[in-house]
Amino acid sequence: MSSPLSPNTFLNALLAEGLTVVEVAGWRTRNRNHKGPWGPVHGVMIHHTVTTDTDRSVALCRDGHAALPGPLCHGVIAKDGTVHLVGHGRANHAGLGDGDVLQAVAAERSLPADNEADTDGNRSFYGFECVNLGDGEDPWPAVQLEAIARVSAALCRAHGWSARSVIGHMEWQPGKIDPRGFTMDFLRDRIARRLAAGPTKPPSKPKPSYEPFPGAAFFAPGRRSAVITAMGKRLVAEGCGRYAVGPGPSWGEADRKSYAAWQRKLGHSGSDADGIPGPGSWAKLRVPNT
Known part of the structure; x- marks a missing residue:
């Protein structure tokens, strides 16, 4: 259990983990705090977007839609591993889930089956949407999986959590299947190894001669x-x-x-x-x- 990181501390934690971060305009103050509290936070929740295009995925997660106003997460992890920050505060990503799961995350122990939807998850979790159709066919590039592990490790490191504080939406809310295409145990193992090794930045890439298209x-x-x-x-x-x-x-x-x-x-x-x-x-x- 922790107080949420401030926007600057949140951003710096991601950068220190070697992530490429895009700050979408207004992310620091975009939230749903008027609908309820954010915090104390207990962990990180991973989702897939059911979309493919990065720009449209970022816009959707930033603004939401008629039935579910944005932000729909705190960050969008693109297939190239870039993390687009879209909100800070309460976000419409977790919804109602199993209170027994929340207790297990808080205690950092094995998760029970999620068979109830009786507890507000938007209050208690950071949320990251990962660009993927979630159909079991859309691939997960290695660079994207690495970014998901780094994002999770960065927040666990900042809060003093273990990899058990990272869960999938499928482990929280009955009927959810995301993220589909890899197992959360696989991801938690990668996170645990990163936490044990300490933050390491990826090798620097040669600077291109021309400015890449920013979207x-x-x-x-x-x-x-x-x-x-x-x-x-x-x-x-x-x-x-x-x-x-x-x-x-x-x-x-x-x-x-x-x-x-x-x-x-x-x-x-x-x-x-x-x-x-x-x-x-x-x-x-x-x-x-x-």
Whole structure:
């Protein structure tokens, strides 16, 4: 049993475990705390998204849907191992589950069968949605499984928990099957080995010459980044600049118009030339790595 980590401590714990983290705008204050308390926390719960696309999965988990408002977790773990933080506080991920399971997690002992739904889990668990269809066929890349283990180990390390504090949604709520495609005992074994060995960062990767596509959701009003400045300079160099002043680091209408001109230069039209970057046109723009 612990008080929830502050946003900064939470983020730093993940970074110290060697994870690649994307901070989705507003994650630090996005929560469902008005519906009930968050904490004390007892563990980490792992889910699968039943989706495939990273951007759409992140948007869904951030915003939720008509029947279940977001955030639907605290972080989304993509197939490439990147962790997208979407919320901090109470999140709609666990729902009602078995109180006997919660007691077992708190005591860090073997789990009983989850045959009741009588206890609020949103209060007591960190939740991570992992991008996977959950059909038993969609593969789990090694880098994604490693990230799931690292996320879990990071929070266990920060709270002084063992791997027994990590459970799957299937172990909490009757009728749930997630995560499907690996066993929780397999995952807990990996977590235990990480905790025993201490935090180790993966080997550093060579920095690419060009900025990788940050995802369409990155280009939203108010987004401020050196990547946007670098993009704007490339658009000007390609004769597509539509700037009265700049380019600068804040995404705005001039950036959108300039990018739309680039899309048209590539031969796109209609909705394919709406000014919102996509992976194909972005790769051809060759924005220098910032």
